[in-house]
């Protein structure tokens with residue numbers, strides 16, 4: 001991509017979710033949203049087989065690789081292949097509170113060590129031209145006030161990081177599971193706005209609990225962008241509004257059925273190289289959410305995908321199940337063409353209702 005769009009809308013890094021297939025699907029729906037990989041630890045990347053972690057399809061730009069680690073030298077050694085593989089950004093995870101990550105002394109526990117994070121950023125920035133960014137929380141445990149957050153951000157910014165993605169809640173390192181740490185500590189968007197007001201030259205992206213595009217745009221006003229995770233993974237077609245809503249691009253929104261067919265080209269190539277079918281169908285499960293046939297589509301995929309000999313035809317059959325579950329808008333005697341047509345008309349109506357009711 002010649003000139004990258006700004007990070008006005010980003011899809012969050014999510015382990016076991018934002019793999020290269022999910023990202024391929026997302027890119028078919030939005031041209032401009034920034035996509036983030038799942039976190040890859042320095043250990044995993046440096047142990048060998050970098051292609052296992054770094055491979056992605058060419059359409060995915062703008063694309064950031066998220067790293068997990070706390071050793072500046074190891075992070076620098078990982079940033080180099082990130083740039084060489086064409087990633088547009090390398091992002092450091094300073095927000096994950098899981099025990100495993102804490103055991104490796106990275107993730108959210110690094111919020112207690114601004115100087116170490118600054119060293120990590122400086123080491124990476126010294127060896128690559130692509131931006132080095134940080135995704136973090138408002139605080140951890142008792143280190144949970146504006147003074148600490150601003151000190152953390154200022155220290156890391158001085159080392160060469162201009163972009164901070166802030167998950168707008170603190171993390172409790174002991175006592176809460178990662179899942180609880182995404183739901184229990186209250187969201188405090190106003191603290192992210194105070195950070196931006198204190199450091200207006202930095203790019204500040206708001207993350208956490210944003211569930212639809214309009215709400216995200218309102219919550220992100222005055223900031224540089226927003227990042228959505230679960231809302232997009234659960235219902236990827238939400239991305240269809242992003243280009244118009246966040247980038248003023250009035251290009252026609254892709255139809256969901258066309259998206260499945262375009263994704264099929266990627267999937268069939270992957271199947272031939274040995275990728276399991278269920279890894280390819282998983283990102284599709286929520287694609288039709290909000291429409292009458294969504295459940296039939298999901299059920300068909302879930303039930304059929306692991307059957308011996310199952311191939312891409314399972315998805316075509318799931319699409320047929322989706323269309324059958326439609327209630328035709330026209331007459332009950334409609335032929336299959338009309339039925340399909342009504343599905344597409346129904347999609348627009350369903351989408352509006354679904355957007356309202358999320």
Ligand SMILES: Cc1cc2nc3c(=O)[nH]c(=O)nc-3n(C[C@H](O)[C@H](O)[C@H](O)COP(=O)(O)O)c2cc1C
Pocket residue numbers: 012013014015016017038039066093094095096135167182207208209210227228229230231
């Ligand atoms: C299943 C799952 C996996 C996640 N994995 C990562 C990760 O690898 N790196 C990271 O920085 N955050 C990770 N997160 C946190 C998200 O990036 C995001 O900060 C969080 O879900 C809040 O945003 P949301 O409310 O829009 O989902 C994960 C979240 C979920 C639900």
